[in-house]
Amino acid sequence: MDGGGEGRVADQKKGKRRITSVDVAREAGLSRATVSFVLNDTPGQSIPEATRQRVLQAAARLGYTPYAPARTLRSGRSDVVLFVLPDWPQGPTMAELVDRAAQVLAGAGLTLVTHVHTGRDDDLARLWTALAPAAVFGMRPFTAGERAGMKRANIAAVLPSPEQSGHDVGSTLWLNGVGRLQAQYLIGKGHTRLAYVLPDDPRLSALGQGRAEGAAQACAEAGLPVPIVATIPLDAAAAAETVAGWRRPPGAVCAYNDEVALALLAGMRKLGTSLPVIGADDIPAARFAVPPLTTVAQDSGELGARIAAALLRALNGEPSQLDVLPDAGIRVVERESA
Known part of the structure; x- marks a missing residue:
């Protein structure tokens, strides 16, 4: 190998051209075929370990990385x-x-x-x-x-x-299982009339329906009425209006997720009232809610x-x-x- 390796490295680092296996072969002082066999880890080739290390060290000095499209074609x-x-x-x-x-x-x-x-x-x-x-x-x-x-x-x-x-997988982890566990927890606390509050984001309609169905299944298994279902935007005033509009307030509320639960808690503060609320996802803000939010966490x-x-x-x-x-x-x- 000639003594100009360091100069070539500096020149190539300054330029925009991609370092290729040809450059590595020149740097290592080996044939392009040998370098290609090493860089592509070609099976069936008997390359001495010293030669392999020589190629890899030259590639490292030049900053060579495999060209993904070419690798894909091969x-x-x-x-x-x-x-x-x-x-x-x-x-x-x-x-x-x-x-x-x-x-x-x-x-x-x-x-x-x-x-x-x-x-x-x-x-x-x-x-x-x-x-x-x-x-x-x-x-x-x-x-x-x-x-x-x-x-x-x-x-x-x-x-x-x-x-x-x-x-x-979405239904399995994010839908029925979460809603069912939320309702089971509240039922275990002695609550017999629940509400399920959903977000007004249309992208979440199927997820929300699935979670509400999971809560309804838990209530049916416990011989309790189907939860009241309501939809709110993430807005304290709108949440307050929803809560105030319940003719017969539930004993506790399942929220689709922690953001909906936080909106509910804020809305109830505006009304000067409170109901037990359970959220889902255990976002960082849940622990700082007023009061701190009981929630369902998932090992995603x-x-x-x-x-x-x-x-x-x-x-x-x-x-x-x-x-x-x-x-x-x-x-x-x-x-x-x-």
């Missing part, structure tokens, strides 16, 4: 795992799930990309073409058309799998790790069934509001 897929999320407001619970899944996948050399799917048929087709993902996970089951598009794009690892077509990070592990099993050709029980990782955090 392998037929990228190192990307795609999470397709529903058009929900992406709060801390979802963020924790995605962050934990990303950590697990990164440990396997994969990069997690999220996409919020608004329901347009061509959105996902464009994603398959642009990303050529190694695996895809859907928070809700994919339609037959979406699944056909993934098959045409040769995406082998998909969750939920066809045999899990009725499986809906653990779910994210389980989803990532199932995708890795699928990529390895192993059984990848994702089992998520309705009450998995869901618990009540008791504070003073209920």
Whole structure:
């Protein structure tokens, strides 16, 4: 190798050109074929360890990184795992799930990309073409058309799998289980007439309905009437108007999430009244509410790790069934509001 390596490194750092395997071969003083075998970890090649280290050290000095599109062309897929999320407001619970899944996948050399799917048929087709993902996970089951598009794009690892077509992680973790536990907690405190208060965001209508249904199921099992259902914006005055409009006030209230619960607490303060309230999600502000908010917390990070592990099993050709029980990782955090 000539003595101009340091000068070339400085020149290349100043420029905009991508460092290629040709540059690494020149820096290492080896053939392009040898360098390519090492950088691509090509199987079936007998490369001496000293030569391999020489290539890797040269690559490190130059700041070489593999060119993702070229790698995708060679392998037929990228190192990307795609999470397709529903058009929900992406709060801390979802963020924790995605962050934990990303950590697990990164440990396997994969990069997690999220996409919020608004329901347009061509959105996902464009994603398959642009990303050529190694695996895809859907928070809700994919339609037959979406699944056909993934098959045409040769995406082998998909969750939920066809045999899990009725499986809906969103329903399982974020819907009935939360509402049921909220109602069961209040019933256990002796409350016999409940209300369920939902947000007025149309994107959350299905989630809200599912949580209210979970609370209704718990009431039916306890021989109690169906909860009163109301919808409010995140506004103290509107919440106060809703509470004041109840002809027969409930004994306690389940709120769709902590933000709705905080609006309810603020509205009741305006009225000079109070009712026990339980929220959901255990956002940081919940502990600072007046009074501090009793809420349902969810171990969404653990779910994210389980989803990532199932995708890795699928990529390895192993059984990848994702089992998520309705009450998995869901618990009540008791504070003073209920």
